[in-house]
Amino acid sequence: AQKITQTQPGMFVQEKEAVTLDCTYDTSDQSYGLFWYKQPSSGEMIFLIYQGSYDEQNATEGRYSLNFQKARKSANLVISASQLGDSAMYFCAMREPSGGYNKLIFGAGTRLAVHP
């Protein structure tokens, strides 16, 4: 069965430093997609970045990059130059490869605290 694992319940980082949030996934399919979402304390889920399984380059969006290591089945989120506003829950998700409908499977999340 498909599964997303985020092994870090909580992380902290100093402002302006980089931080890596871990995500591993389990699937037997060749075609899949990986997403990262941010959830601030207000509760809304904000889409950050997407990586397709066939994409050869690591995805980047501003200060966010996705370190995609297909053989290791990992899709770690790297946030460069952390800001106080980056303090939030972060969820890794995988689009279910089979069955269509764009369903996502989510990990348990990592709570990031950015310290001044």
Next chain:
Amino acid sequence: DVKVTQSSRYLVKRTGEKVFLECVQDMDHENMFWYRQDPGLGLRLIYFSYDVKMKEKGDIPEGYSVSREKKERFSLILESASTNQTSMYLCASSLLGEQFFGPGTRLTVL
């Protein structure tokens, strides 16, 4: 911008009550989803819908039902609320790419 709205941010209900959570999206998306979010468990899919009047069970459908009479609206129904349904409920919609989420409803069942 895609907008997904949910009828309430906070809701308090009593055990045994029938509860309706409403979700509306304005981008003509085919797919809509209901999740519940609990600490340490991430988001778990309750039900989803891929078209009007079409619905599919997710991973935890027990105790819930859904209704999709119009494309833009997807309702989650708790037929008889129980205390173990106290949770954050998130609605989302999508076409092919990322899912767009509503602000969430924090439901407390007393």
